[in-house]
Amino acid sequence: MVGVALPSIQADLGLSTSALQWIVSGYVLGYGGFLLLGGRAADILGRRRVFLTAVAVFAVTSLVGGLVDDGTLLIVARVLKGVSAAFTAPAAFSIITTTFAEGPARNKAIGIYTLFGSSGFSGGLVLSGALTEVGWRWTFLLPVPVALIALAAAIRALPKDGPRTVGSYDLPGALTLVAGMLLLVYVVVEAPQKGWTTASTLVEFGLAAALLAAFVVIELRGAQPLVRLGILRSSSLVRANVGLSVFFGAYVGFQFVVTLYFQQVLQWSALQTAFGFLPAAAIVTVASPRIPHLIARFGTSRSIIAGVIAHVAAYALFLAIARDHPYAVGVLPSMLLLSIGFTLAFAPFQIEGTSGIPDHEQGLAGGLLNTSMQIGGAIGLAIVTAVLTAGNEGKSGPKTLLAGFTPAMITVTVLAAIGLLVALSGALGRRTATAQTDRNSDQPELDKVT
Numbered sequence: 001m002v003g004v005a006l007p008s009i010q011a012d013l014g015l016s017t018s019a020l021q022w023i024v025s026g027y028v029l030g031y032g033g034f035l036l037l038g039g040r041a042a043d044i045l046g047r048r049r050v051f052l053t054a055v056a057v058f059a060v061t062s063l064v065g066g067l068v069d070d071g072t073l074l075i076v077a078r079v080l081k082g083v084s085a086a087f088t089a090p091a092a093f094s095i096i097t098t099t100f101a102e103g104p105a106r107n108k109a110i111g112i113y114t115l116f117g118s119s120g121f122s123g124g125l126v127l128s129g130a131l132t133e134v135g136w137r138w139t140f141l142l143p144v145p146v147a148l149i150a151l152a153a154a155i156r157a158l159p160k161d162g163p164r165t166v167g168s169y170d171l172p173g174a175l176t177l178v179a180g181m182l183l184l185v186y187v188v189v190e191a192p193q194k195g196w197t198t199a200s201t202l203v204e205f206g207l208a209a210a211l212l213a214a215f216v217v218i219e220l221r222g223a224q225p226l227v228r229l230g231i232l233r234s235s236s237l238v239r240a241n242v243g244l245s246v247f248f249g250a251y252v253g254f255q256f257v258v259t260l261y262f263q264q265v266l267q268w269s270a271l272q273t274a275f276g277f278l279p280a281a282a283i284v285t286v287a288s289p290r291i292p293h294l295i296a297r298f299g300t301s302r303s304i305i306a307g308v309i310a311h312v313a314a315y316a317l318f319l320a321i322a323r324d325h326p327y328a329v330g331v332l333p334s335m336l337l338l339s340i341g342f343t344l345a346f347a348p349f350q351i352e353g354t355s356g357i358p359d360h361e362q363g364l365a366g367g368l369l370n371t372s373m374q375i376g377g378a379i380g381l382a383i384v385t386a387v388l389t390a391g392n393e394g395k396s397g398p399k400t401l402l403a404g405f406t407p408a409m410i411t412v413t414v415l416a417a418i419g420l421l422v423a424l425s426g427a428l429g430r431r432t433a434t435a436q437t438d439r440n441s442d443q444p445e446l447d448k449v450t
Helices: 002-013 017-045 047-067 071-099 104-134 143-157 171-194 199-221 229-233 235-265 270-298 300-324 332-354 359-389 398-449
Strands: none
Touching: 002 017, 002 071, 002 104, 002 235, 002 270, 017 047, 017 071, 017 171, 017 235, 017 359, 047 071, 047 143, 071 104, 071 359, 104 270, 104 332, 171 199, 171 359, 199 229, 229 235, 229 359, 235 270, 235 300, 235 332, 235 359, 235 398, 270 300, 270 332, 300 332, 300 398, 332 359, 359 398
């Protein structure tokens, strides 16, 4: 809902384009940075307890975000809202993956989960456009009653948790991860203005690297780490996390640039902008129930590759023809390709990232996936924003946007292409493993002949 409202927020609060991106990045970093802690808390405290508490906090922070009058306070509210979501998401996802056994039942459940997510995205787009016409604050205030309804339903529907599991939460690990990612995104956004090779930029990059290295050390030495690094031995989990981070990062960058383009260059209203994005979200909603059948027939790897190819094609097509053609010819084909890409890839990413993981670590696996997606979104947006505003820091408006539009869209396309390489590496790895297995199975017969 907030994405379409960004230009109105920028005009009302007097934010630069770089500051504006923190409305998005603040949320996704608070979300992504604390997801692992949220997954750990769900596994230890109980998934129902964590879910209920986090939804209540989400409602409060949504209310605060709709009432503040200062850009900095709004960003702080968005960070806190993201933190509350970080405890909601892994608890919800692990409730699903521990309720349904691995295989067709879980795949169907995740497909339904994706359906509701895409339905929320579709509805959010339309509502955000309509509400922004009245006032952007309503895009923050409407989630309050929605969260309260979800809270009441969850109290009735979710079974009570068992006894709490003994364990620690690894708060130092969570804090070093969040601090490192916040600093990294800040440096990427500010570097075009300061200079990539200035002393301050290099020191900040070094400090971000040190914080992230400290996170790894803490996880290696901790008795009960936030991330049991041994879980990364699962090649499918690693590929799913890397692939999803790049996949989502490219899309968040695309949506940010195109939202500003629609409203500042084409002079579309917020409602027109929402309907401009709607076909992509609406088709995902309709098509998502068919995904379990496609996965059963073609497998997750092929589905992911096809979805990522669709996104690369969508971005390249938008860059090539959107500025010179009307919506039906220049924009709609890209939106349709985006819908195909999300439909084919999103649920398979989730399935690949949790397959073969024991129940007691499903919260961790779900947290890792969501962390990768959100941090990928934050970094992708930071990179695209840095390219978009290069040489025009502190300025905004149609001319500034047009100057950086083509480089920003090329960056989005390159990010998506990197995601394609990750997806193809998974298929190649599987093919190699299958060939090796076949050779091993043939060896006894060769020994008999010998």
